[in-house]
Amino acid sequence: MKKVINDPEQYVAEALEGLICAHPGVYAQSGKTGRVIVRRTPKPAGRVGVASGGGFGHMPLFAGYVSEGFLDACAVGDVFAGPSMDSVGEALRAADRGAGVLAVIGNYGGDKMAFAMAADLLEAAAIPVETVIVADDVASAPPPEAGKRRGVAGVVLAFKVAGAAAEAGWPLARVAAAARKAVERCRSIGVAVSSCIIPTRGQPTFELDHETIEMGMGIHGEQGVWRGALPKADALADEMLDRLTADQALPAGTRVAVLCNSLGATPIEELYILFRRVAHRLRGMDVTIQQAHVGHYATSMEMAGASLSILALDDELCGLMEAPSACPFWRAP
Amino acid sequence: MKKVINDPEQYVAEALEGLICAHPGVYAQSGKTGRVIVRRTPKPAGRVGVASGGGFGHMPLFAGYVSEGFLDACAVGDVFAGPSMDSVGEALRAADRGAGVLAVIGNYGGDKMAFAMAADLLEAAAIPVETVIVADDVASAPPPEAGKRRGVAGVVLAFKVAGAAAEAGWPLARVAAAARKAVERCRSIGVAVSSCIIPTRGQPTFELDHETIEMGMGIHGEQGVWRGALPKADALADEMLDRLTADQALPAGTRVAVLCNSLGATPIEELYILFRRVAHRLRGMDVTIQQAHVGHYATSMEMAGASLSILALDDELCGLMEAPSACPFWRAP
Amino acid sequence: MRSALTTTQGTTTQDITTADVFGACRGIVVRLLATAEELNALDALLGDGDLGSTLASVARALEAQTEPLSDDLGEALAGIARVIAATSGSSFSGIMMTGLLRASRALRGRSSVAVAEIGPTLALALEAMSRIGGGALGEKSVLDGIAAAVEALRQTGNRAALADVDRAVQSAIDNFHDRPCRIGRARLAAERSIGRDDPGMVALKRIIEGIQLGMSSVGSAERR
Amino acid sequence: MRSALTTTQGTTTQDITTADVFGACRGIVVRLLATAEELNALDALLGDGDLGSTLASVARALEAQTEPLSDDLGEALAGIARVIAATSGSSFSGIMMTGLLRASRALRGRSSVAVAEIGPTLALALEAMSRIGGGALGEKSVLDGIAAAVEALRQTGNRAALADVDRAVQSAIDNFHDRPCRIGRARLAAERSIGRDDPGMVALKRIIEGIQLGMSSVGSAERR
Numbered sequence A, B: 001m002k003k004v005i006n007d008p009e010q011y012v013a014e015a016l017e018g019l020i021c022a023h024p025g026v027y028a029q030s031g032k033t034g035r036v037i038v039r040r041t042p043k044p045a046g047r048v049g050v051a052s053g054g055g056f057g058h059m060p061l062f063a064g065y066v067s068e069g070f071l072d073a074c075a076v077g078d079v080f081a082g083p084s085m086d087s088v089g090e091a092l093r094a095a096d097r098g099a100g101v102l103a104v105i106g107n108y109g110g111d112k113m114a115f116a117m118a119a120d121l122l123e124a125a126a127i128p129v130e131t132v133i134v135a136d137d138v139a140s141a142p143p144p145e146a147g148k149r150r151g152v153a154g155v156v157l158a159f160k161v162a163g164a165a166a167e168a169g170w171p172l173a174r175v176a177a178a179a180r181k182a183v184e185r186c187r188s189i190g191v192a193v194s195s196c197i198i199p200t201r202g203q204p205t206f207e208l209d210h211e212t213i214e215m216g217m218g219i220h221g222e223q224g225v226w227r228g229a230l231p232k233a234d235a236l237a238d239e240m241l242d243r244l245t246a247d248q249a250l251p252a253g254t255r256v257a258v259l260c261n262s263l264g265a266t267p268i269e270e271l272y273i274l275f276r277r278v279a280h281r282l283r284g285m286d287v288t289i290q291q292a293h294v295g296h297y298a299t300s301m302e303m304a305g306a307s308l309s310i311l312a313l314d315d316e317l318c319g320l321m322e323a324p325s326a327c328p329f330w331r332a333p
Numbered sequence C, D: 001m002r003s004a005l006t007t008t009q010g011t012t013t014q015d016i017t018t019a020d021v022f023g024a025c026r027g028i029v030v031r032l033l034a035t036a037e038e039l040n041a042l043d044a045l046l047g048d049g050d051l052g053s054t055l056a057s058v059a060r061a062l063e064a065q066t067e068p069l070s071d072d073l074g075e076a077l078a079g080i081a082r083v084i085a086a087t088s089g090s091s092f093s094g095i096m097m098t099g100l101l102r103a104s105r106a107l108r109g110r111s112s113v114a115v116a117e118i119g120p121t122l123a124l125a126l127e128a129m130s131r132i133g134g135g136a137l138g139e140k141s142v143l144d145g146i147a148a149a150v151e152a153l154r155q156t157g158n159r160a161a162l163a164d165v166d167r168a169v170q171s172a173i174d175n176f177h178d179r180p181c182r183i184g185r186a187r188l189a190a191e192r193s194i195g196r197d198d199p200g201m202v203a204l205k206r207i208i209e210g211i212q213l214g215m216s217s218v219g220s221a222e223r224r
Ligand SMILES: Nc1ncnc2c1ncn2[C@@H]1O[C@H](COP(=O)(O)OP(=O)(O)O)[C@@H](O)[C@H]1O
Pocket: A080, A081, A082, A108, A109, A110, A111, C043, C047, C048, C050, C051, C054, C089, C090, C091, C092, C093, C095, C129, C133, C134, C135, C140, C141, C142, C143, C183, C184, C185, C186, C198, C199, C200, C201
């Protein structure tokens, strides 16, 4: 295992500590076990709080998006394992600024159970909690079973929309509706080129030989739709885009936000080569790229590969996506 | 070769095209062969231009730093091969806004020759050109031969200082002096964990077995100071920091900017684990981290590894480092 | 091991008390720590490879728990659920926590329970796990293992039932071997799951092994 | 191959004309394209592994050059330098360009040059390459290969000298085999460079092989 780490058991704690050391004006640590990241300066009282939580090993997802314009609090689990119910409860409470809390989470059993149970406790304390589940990975289930899909990089876009809506002072129902709309209009697909290694396991989660890739793999190494030889970047981009548009038509005139995301080890150069093709294709479809994000957003540690997410915008989403933010991992395009 | 690319010969052209497609408001292509990246909107006339150039495969270095607050123009070579003299000449000319041009480049023979020859031509046309050579890699030569050192991630910090000084309207000599001061006060060191692959070569530039790293390796795979077993992250951070401080003392009270940079494949989690130790150590030395940058700044495509750069600030450098910028690859910390 | 898991003592009756729960926990801790790698590997094939690690972290948290288990069986189970709540949010943990909380509710105020009541209590827990987790029987998950345990407990009313439960869960694992997973992360690898054991069912088997280990170590001589 | 490299024709005299330069270029193109991998591999050991690729790109650019080479030898060499200036900025290219520009200056206005003048002209070029590139003789770089060529040319004044030059450069490569690189990127791998050939010197050897190939293919029958 060639990881630049210390004790595998301290992987999460040390990385979080580094995150906070590097951005002391942005993040603060909270929670009984330190597994809640909150804003250094909470948002003004009376605004909706936005919380999330998830397993670790996807940096900057999830906790990196705690920032003005994004999340208020985030519960952090272990590598690829959801946060504890207690951490989730702490994150929801920390996010509460008196106007209720929106939880935006990926469609994973453990996370959903922890958030459901924790939200029940909060609601018992008269803090309204709404939950939006992101299930954007088209490779993980066919359209009739879209509710079964995994949440992947689209989670970041849902965070952005929810965070901007909350920052604007909208009430909980409207913030939740905007986030839900973003989720409905967002599709993603990933391709894995090599495996990641869970620190405590010390060996690759899966094996891909030196010319094989897996189309549609999830951000924890969950099965995709095919394994086969690595095609040219343009063919790969075409297939990914085709799968997204087969699931959500993008009529001429549509405005979109595009997220071309490295799963970790895939370098920026390759992302731009992929993105170039996507941009050409979208131009050919008369679809306008309102915003492009190319880089590391939702990773699987050192997994090589990339994902493509497309969010079809309307005026409201456009405004929310373009709203300012102070997140160190979100760049004004 | 497991790269998400098309024709290896088109690697540079396609990645640059993707960069411009993704950030159409920031970058524009220029030059007879398209190998010059300029700002979409040039800076006001009468300001000093800042230009650079270098080989490709280090994204976002070099061309990614063409942006308000950073460079005005950048000549782009092939993978790990400097830009042509013609491209360099075009970049210098493009950067000229009537107040002279500062070239900030890495200490590489090819780049230096191309810039020297192109600058001669410009000066013959009465455009003053100053050149600042960045040679920050302490592993590449001992202090008495510091002039022989490679330029690595510190180049980014020199860009930031020069760009902010130029944006502030300072005259050429003062912009150059600020950049030179930054170079004098900046030290870097890298560690390679696995090799990169030059697309046209198709095979790793070097081999490191599954537990070996190379301390001090350059961003093109140039030899470092030792090969050996991967130590714990803290030990690695200690050695890197020790080597930097052995070369440039950081007395108590010093303020620094720290750049903890992925060479490509090393994931963000590991960078933060490394950075955490560096932050602890600096705190113990009573050195203040004024700015921390953790992420992908100066890479070697898919090379795994990291580099650590420290810039000792004074008031002037502090102000320049904190000046705003519109670069998609520079995050306000 | 510390405090809670070492201070309470065994019982000589057939009825189940907190002492048994404590002994069972001690055995579960040992078994989960010993089989973490196996469970990770199984989960890596169909899910995300963390089942062993997350259960090991729960095991370590149980081991480190300093509060003694309450003599109230309901409170004792709730205490275990709280340890899980503070430690892990994986699917398996969520399911277990849900079951423990339901059983805790059923047993609140009781300091002992007849072996014959275990089956019906587990059935209540199973219903809650299915409702909260959204899974159904037949989908090849830990739920099918628990259903097999409930069935086995229906047959015998004494402590020897544990061996039957163990066998029943193994049979469930085997019966589902060639069927596809339809729930949890493995639902997305349904095809690939055919011919492979469900990690959660195997984890249940290891837990039951742990219970056998821990309960008999508390006073096997006096039993039956 | 197109235009410039295919339209001019050979000469029958011992003097060197643009036709020879053209033929030499044609041979160099072939040799550099054929040995790109070898040069990359050598450069990968001591430098950054791009020497073959950058020279191949220069070769392709020369091949694609549509402007015919001027009959003025100085202009012809400057034209080649311009192709390099437009193509590559590597160290080796920078050194070559510097040398070509210096030789170009020396030969401006001349349509032919005696073989005996080549050595002194190359010596001028060598001086410029050393000055601009900051390298000195003995540092194990292409400069040492060129110095060996200058020396060999001092001995013979006719076209047969090419074979001597080729041998001399090979000897230089061999002589420096066990010495450390002290210039260029390889200076940073000085220890490692001992026992290895300097990539730039080997590239020079390939270029000279190309010149031999190209010059003889232009009209070897008429020669000597
Ligand atoms: N919704 C569910 N209902 C019942 N059992 C489930 C459910 N989801 C997962 N499981 C069980 O949990 C096991 C996986 O546990 P775990 O590794 O904790 O899941 P994850 O990592 O996906 O959160 C599965 O093998 C299955 O037996």
